Amino acid sequence: MTGGRHESRLVVLTGGSSGIGQAIALRLASEGARIAIADIGDTSETIEMAGVGADRISGFRCDISNSGQVRSFGKWIRSDHGDPDVLVHCAAMQFVKPFADLTIDDWRATQQVNLDGGFLLAQQFIPAMIEAKWGRIVMVASSSFFAPPAAMTHYIASKGALIGLVRGLATEVGTHGITVNAVAPGLTRTRNAVESVPQAHFDLVLSRQQLKRSGEPGDQAGVVSFLVSEDAAFITGQTLLVDGGESHV
Numbered sequence: 001m002t003g004g005r006h007e008s009r010l011v012v013l014t015g016g017s018s019g020i021g022q023a024i025a026l027r028l029a030s031e032g033a034r035i036a037i038a039d040i041g042d043t044s045e046t047i048e049m050a051g052v053g054a055d056r057i058s059g060f061r062c063d064i065s066n067s068g069q070v071r072s073f074g075k076w077i078r079s080d081h082g083d084p085d086v087l088v089h090c091a092a093m094q095f096v097k098p099f100a101d102l103t104i105d106d107w108r109a110t111q112q113v114n115l116d117g118g119f120l121l122a123q124q125f126i127p128a129m130i131e132a133k134w135g136r137i138v139m140v141a142s143s144s145f146f147a148p149p150a151a152m153t154h155y156i157a158s159k160g161a162l163i164g165l166v167r168g169l170a171t172e173v174g175t176h177g178i179t180v181n182a183v184a185p186g187l188t189r190t191r192n193a194v195e196s197v198p199q200a201h202f203d204l205v206l207s208r209q210q211l212k213r214s215g216e217p218g219d220q221a222g223v224v225s226f227l228v229s230e231d232a233a234f235i236t237g238q239t240l241l242v243d244g245g246e247s248h249v
């Protein structure tokens, strides 16, 4: 497709092999962007679903919590595709475990993927955005920071810190024409969530929402598409809650 909203933009996306990240990949690809996905999982389903050529979407196996692997990913992108205009960090480690049972390894692994991953990716790609005097960065946080559920303290802390990263970075790079924002999804009906979250919990969350339907991955993808577009050129350092009005902030 040509003439789309994101035509000619090169997007780096973490976590594009499933769920919300997959929806973001499909949405941005349908709007003309070129997408390079970093994921520990298999990206072939997303690539096939996008239905565009290999020059428009590709995947790279990368554990984003590992600085060496992120550096290799950066080298691969620059040699095969060029310098990215947009970074969307969507990959995350998310599991339920009461605080009393959490090990330091659980805690560290969660921060390393959810927070350190965002840091490593941003450091990798911001220098070229500064040179281009244009860039868009979106970090996918979580409404759980604003309406904290039980047994997810490790995850909530990582997403709160990610919002801190967004706010600090926005201050540092705004003068270079780069915007940095967070999207905070509410409970969303991804394949993994539908398989692992009891329907009773979906019902509970729905009862607290102002909008009376459950969130779908496409709800998040549409907001990310807006934030990385020219239309959002005057928005930075913000966290957009996309949770059907569950949180009252």
Ligand SMILES: NC(=O)c1ccc[n+]([C@@H]2O[C@H](COP(=O)([O-])OP(=O)(O)OC[C@H]3O[C@@H](n4cnc5c(N)ncnc54)[C@H](O)[C@@H]3O)[C@@H](O)[C@H]2O)c1
Pocket (backbone or CB within 6 Å): 014, 015, 016, 017, 018, 019, 020, 021, 038, 039, 040, 041, 062, 063, 064, 065, 089, 090, 091, 092, 093, 094, 113, 140, 141, 142, 143, 144, 184, 185, 186, 187, 188, 189, 190, 192, 193
């Ligand atoms: N689904 C929800 O209800 C919900 C709610 C709030 C926030 N979120 C956030 O939205 C984002 C997407 O969530 P989802 O539910 O679609 O998740 P998902 O589990 O379907 O997808 C997560 C992706 O991250 C990848 N990933 C995990 N660890 C990685 C690593 N170390 N390196 C590279 N890739 C890695 C996985 O392979 C997968 O593709 C996450 O940031 C999550 O915290 C989701």
